[in-house]
Amino acid sequence: MSPETASKSERAYAAIKEKILGGGYTPGYRLVLAKLAEDLGFSVVPVREAVRRLEAEGFITFERNVGATVAGIDPTEYLYTMQTLSIVEGAATALSAPLIGPEDIARARGVNAAMRECLEHFDPVRFTALNLEFHSVLFENCPNPHILDMVHRGWNRLQALRSSTFNYVPGRAKESVAEHEALLKLLENGADADTVERAARAHRAATLDAYLARGTPEQQARMPLSPTY
Amino acid sequence: MSPETASKSERAYAAIKEKILGGGYTPGYRLVLAKLAEDLGFSVVPVREAVRRLEAEGFITFERNVGATVAGIDPTEYLYTMQTLSIVEGAATALSAPLIGPEDIARARGVNAAMRECLEHFDPVRFTALNLEFHSVLFENCPNPHILDMVHRGWNRLQALRSSTFNYVPGRAKESVAEHEALLKLLENGADADTVERAARAHRAATLDAYLARGTPEQQARMPLSPTY
DNA sequence: GATATGGTGATCGTATACGATATCGTACTT
DNA sequence: AAGTACGATATCGTATACGATCACCATATC
Numbered sequence: 001m002s003p004e005t006a007s008k009s010e011r012a013y014a015a016i017k018e019k020i021l022g023g024g025y026t027p028g029y030r031l032v033l034a035k036l037a038e039d040l041g042f043s044v045v046p047v048r049e050a051v052r053r054l055e056a057e058g059f060i061t062f063e064r065n066v067g068a069t070v071a072g073i074d075p076t077e078y079l080y081t082m083q084t085l086s087i088v089e090g091a092a093t094a095l096s097a098p099l100i101g102p103e104d105i106a107r108a109r110g111v112n113a114a115m116r117e118c119l120e121h122f123d124p125v126r127f128t129a130l131n132l133e134f135h136s137v138l139f140e141n142c143p144n145p146h147i148l149d150m151v152h153r154g155w156n157r158l159q160a161l162r163s164s165t166f167n168y169v170p171g172r173a174k175e176s177v178a179e180h181e182a183l184l185k186l187l188e189n190g191a192d193a194d195t196v197e198r199a200a201r202a203h204r205a206a207t208l209d210a211y212l213a214r215g216t217p218e219q220q221a222r223m224p225l226s227p228t229y
Numbered sequence: 230m231s232p233e234t235a236s237k238s239e240r241a242y243a244a245i246k247e248k249i250l251g252g253g254y255t256p257g258y259r260l261v262l263a264k265l266a267e268d269l270g271f272s273v274v275p276v277r278e279a280v281r282r283l284e285a286e287g288f289i290t291f292e293r294n295v296g297a298t299v300a301g302i303d304p305t306e307y308l309y310t311m312q313t314l315s316i317v318e319g320a321a322t323a324l325s326a327p328l329i330g331p332e333d334i335a336r337a338r339g340v341n342a343a344m345r346e347c348l349e350h351f352d353p354v355r356f357t358a359l360n361l362e363f364h365s366v367l368f369e370n371c372p373n374p375h376i377l378d379m380v381h382r383g384w385n386r387l388q389a390l391r392s393s394t395f396n397y398v399p400g401r402a403k404e405s406v407a408e409h410e411a412l413l414k415l416l417e418n419g420a421d422a423d424t425v426e427r428a429a430r431a432h433r434a435a436t437l438d439a440y441l442a443r444g445t446p447e448q449q450a451r452m453p454l455s456p457t458y
Numbered sequence: 459g460a461t462a463t464g465g466t467g468a469t470c471g472t473a474t475a476c477g478a479t480a481t482c483g484t485a486c487t488t
Numbered sequence: 489a490a491g492t493a494c495g496a497t498a499t500c501g502t503a504t505a506c507g508a509t510c511a512c513c514a515t516a517t518c
Contacts (some may be wrong), residue, residue, distance in 0.1 A: 009501080
């Protein structure tokens, strides 16, 4: 029996990704294959495979004959990701809606209650984790695997970006919790897919708006995209 | 000077993808790394990298210690891809809309005219190629690279699927050309993004509907998703 | 002082070799 | 005859080695 059931390539992938998401490797950090391999105790080949995969998923950039660096994370990139998520998560939630049962709603409502508590104790870290859990309940039933995959990628990317760029926007979290409750009400009442999609999109767009409103006007002017439409 | 400027890994990727899209490797075909490497004149390492990349993009399936096969292409997969495209292409087109100028419209209209001719001479191959060109004009201006990338992947996937599963649906092509003209009118008149998105979605959904209507009622019942909403 | 040029080192790209694993056929047992 | 155990073979997974390429810096030249 090998030490782990997964291949070294996959373990390398998970380990590096973990470090990026957790902030162990900050954006701009130079990833040298040989060094990574030594740290992990593997050869460079599986490490290289892991790095290429992470590149394909947008976590790192890779230049031929030069090397890899943890992906840069400018505000534009954050906007791109949020906008993409608003679209694919909106669709995933709409497609999930008919498959969401009362027990799912109840669970989501419990999570949302816990988020409300986090507001009072000011625990943004737990708040963020619960936020993912809440939305997972809403979109995980999406029967289209491609769309679900895109949603997962978006959340991953967001996590990578947030750890370094995202500043907690004071008033926003409270609004977010309220919007969650409104979303649950829609689902309970069997709202049609189009309405659910719009609400899910608007929810994310509102977060983005709050982020943009935080910046100076000139920063906002540089944003090339309207956050929602 | 090397024979090509691209790395062997990339050339292998392009070559294998080409063969899949062109029908040289049909679905279910067993891809053996060593054999591919020999055929290409490369070593297995870059070939392996290419294969993993194609796997990530959905063109082939890969099982550990077993091997790779060209991705299976059942009707459900076609439906997933069409549904995903209706969403991301709709968004891409809506985001492109404000950036599309008169010269783009004119070009698209020319392409559409050529498609109309294809109908009369019954040239489905050229029709399909022109169809991509038409839609490219509509979505290529999309300023969000993530969304654009998802659209490209969808089209690629569709091309791979179509070469083996898609049967030309008789009446549909004519409708499609008419819908194209309607889309162009919307863009010319500066329709708002929401309207454009709905039209682009509906256009693709109509193609999917035509495909589904072609099958027996029992086949349709097995489809797990509503094509549009 | 600025720019061009060559050398040097770090890092990636690929080839080859070998070990690990799954699959399939065959023989044996019940 | 059916099922199971076992071994042979094909194929993948990883390690190691070396060649190729690029960035950097020192030096020379204008």
